[in-house]
Amino acid sequence: MKRKENTTLGALKKSKYAPQTIQEEMAKNLREKLQEGSSTFEGLIGYENTVIPDVERAILSGHSINLLGLRGQAKTRLASQMTMLLDEWVPVVEGSEINDDPLQPISNDAKQKIEELGDKTPVSWLHRNDRFFEKLATPDVTVADLIGDVDPIKASNLKLSYADERVIHFGMIPRAHRCIFVLNELPDLQARIQVALFSILQEKEIQIRGFKLRLPIVPQLIFTANPEDYTNRGSIVTPLKDRIGSQILTHYPHNRHIAKEITTQEVKISPSQKETIHIPELARDIIEQIGFEARKSEYVDSKSGVSARMSITAMENLISTAERRLLISGDKQTSIRLVDFLGVIPSINGKIELVYEGEQEGAEQISYHLISESIKTLFPDYFPKIEKLQKQDEEGPYDTLLGWFFQDNQLFLEDALNEKDYQEALNEITGINSILQTHQPECDTKDLCFMMEFLLWGLESFKKLNKYRTLEGFQFKDSLGSYISGL
Numbered sequence: 001m002k003r004k005e006n007t008t009l010g011a012l013k014k015s016k017y018a019p020q021t022i023q024e025e026m027a028k029n030l031r032e033k034l035q036e037g038s039s040t041f042e043g044l045i046g047y048e049n050t051v052i053p054d055v056e057r058a059i060l061s062g063h064s065i066n067l068l069g070l071r072g073q074a075k076t077r078l079a080s081q082m083t084m085l086l087d088e089w090v091p092v093v094e095g096s097e098i099n100d101d102p103l104q105p106i107s108n109d110a111k112q113k114i115e116e117l118g119d120k121t122p123v124s125w126l127h128r129n130d131r132f133f134e135k136l137a138t139p140d141v142t143v144a145d146l147i148g149d150v151d152p153i154k155a156s157n158l159k160l161s162y163a164d165e166r167v168i169h170f171g172m173i174p175r176a177h178r179c180i181f182v183l184n185e186l187p188d189l190q191a192r193i194q195v196a197l198f199s200i201l202q203e204k205e206i207q208i209r210g211f212k213l214r215l216p217i218v219p220q221l222i223f224t225a226n227p228e229d230y231t232n233r234g235s236i237v238t239p240l241k242d243r244i245g246s247q248i249l250t251h252y253p254h255n256r257h258i259a260k261e262i263t264t265q266e267v268k269i270s271p272s273q274k275e276t277i278h279i280p281e282l283a284r285d286i287i288e289q290i291g292f293e294a295r296k297s298e299y300v301d302s303k304s305g306v307s308a309r310m311s312i313t314a315m316e317n318l319i320s321t322a323e324r325r326l327l328i329s330g331d332k333q334t335s336i337r338l339v340d341f342l343g344v345i346p347s348i349n350g351k352i353e354l355v356y357e358g359e360q361e362g363a364e365q366i367s368y369h370l371i372s373e374s375i376k377t378l379f380p381d382y383f384p385k386i387e388k389l390q391k392q393d394e395e396g397p398y399d400t401l402l403g404w405f406f407q408d409n410q411l412f413l414e415d416a417l418n419e420k421d422y423q424e425a426l427n428e429i430t431g432i433n434s435i436l437q438t439h440q441p442e443c444d445t446k447d448l449c450f451m452m453e454f455l456l457w458g459l460e461s462f463k464k465l466n467k468y469r470t471l472e473g474f475q476f477k478d479s480l481g482s483y484i485s486g487l
Helices: 009-014 020-038 051-060 075-085 108-120 154-157 191-195 198-202 237-244 255-265 271-276 281-296 309-329 338-349 356-361 363-381 399-406 419-427 434-438 445-461 479-484
Strands: 065-068 091-092 125-127 132-136 148-150 169-172 180-184 221-225 244-247 413-416 463-469 474-476
Touching: 009 125, 009 169, 009 413, 009 479, 020 051, 020 221, 051 075, 051 244, 075 180, 075 221, 091 108, 108 154, 148 445, 154 309, 154 419, 169 255, 198 237, 198 463, 237 363, 255 281, 271 309, 281 309, 281 363, 281 445, 309 338, 338 413, 356 363, 363 445, 399 434, 399 445, 399 474, 413 419, 434 445, 445 463
Parallel strands: 065 221, 065 244, 132 180, 180 221
Antiparallel strands: 091 125, 148 169, 413 474, 463 474
16 A cells, blocks of 8 residues: 555545454464465574464464563564564554544544544554554553553643543553553563553453543553562462463473574674684583573572573673683684683573572582583583493593593693694693594584583593682693692
8 A cells, every 4th residue: 555645534545445453454464474484473493383373373363462481582572573463554643642543543532633624634654663562560660651641731731621531641552552562571560550451451441540431442462471470579460361362381492403593693793703713513502501501400590590691692701702812812813712611601690590509609600510510411422421430441431631630740721822822732631632533533623622622621520630710720630639649
């Protein structure tokens, strides 16, 4: 429809435009997308066979939706993408506060304007990007904010009686008529405020003070809620939950592969970082495994969840740590090192809620523990499993390497060590190259040093070596020799 040619009510009547509710509009556009085989929601990796089909069914049913899930599960992002199911432009009565449809006006102002001007009533057009409203539910949100209230200033300026409906100031939901309205963290909303939503969900009407309004407000209501809030800060009152059409459960990525795709899509890397810093695939796996370890850790509150944002910010910090080292050392290029993972600890600290035992250990110590556990989990995928009990005469795959440390040799890797010294320090370890040639023969040359360091960290996680953190870097020693020598 050519909106430039339809700027009056008369021109709109002659066009093929037909009024429809936002629910009908979204369902119509969704049907077209499904029939064409085109994607309905972009960038929501891991939801293709779970959440998205549920959302599509709810839209086809014309339901209001409650997205229920832990933090960092893309609830708000999912809601904001629903604007792509709206028509690009829709007509409204020009100057209408609540986006009146010119052919189906609901407010007194719009009706009076049409009665006075008839087919000459001016029509403006609203883009779909302007049809998205969002509000975070906090304890200080009032009925006036959401529904509306009497405006004494308007009454005074227009010299109106408080009995006149024109003194009403509409809240966010009436102004979202024919739009998508998202109310985030619904359980945080006080129970008496939730009650004010009943009539909108059920009767499609609003109630303001003593006015008997019969405005068929029709927004597409989307709520988001976190199960943790049900006990910590509030709950969704049962009658309101009963009036919400569909409650859809969101979730975290089911495996590392999906998690890596999400992180790769969301992480912000500058062009200079891409050119100068190599990221081994194993480093990406470790970043994602930290999140999986946190979600099952006895030190982390599982009810609170571990946001997918943790992996994203951790990856950004990991790259920035390597970039800082690169700037200090003066090298032209570098690769991610395991020592760089200390730089991701600040990203982990703020993304996990600790239980009492975790608080006793301290957030930083738990973050370091999660990194070590991630390496321990991934280690058997790359190198032979370390047996707890080994026969005395049987030679193990790591005996030569461990023997080097047993002979009072030590390895010290400074945080800002340049590339040449870093590689030379690792290659001095007897037996480390033969282990990689045997068990990782196809390892990319760019990843060799990272794989060596991963081998050492893995042996330490299985208590075959001792690793000490100093102010300047990491020191690796023999685990048994330190006890014998009394160190």
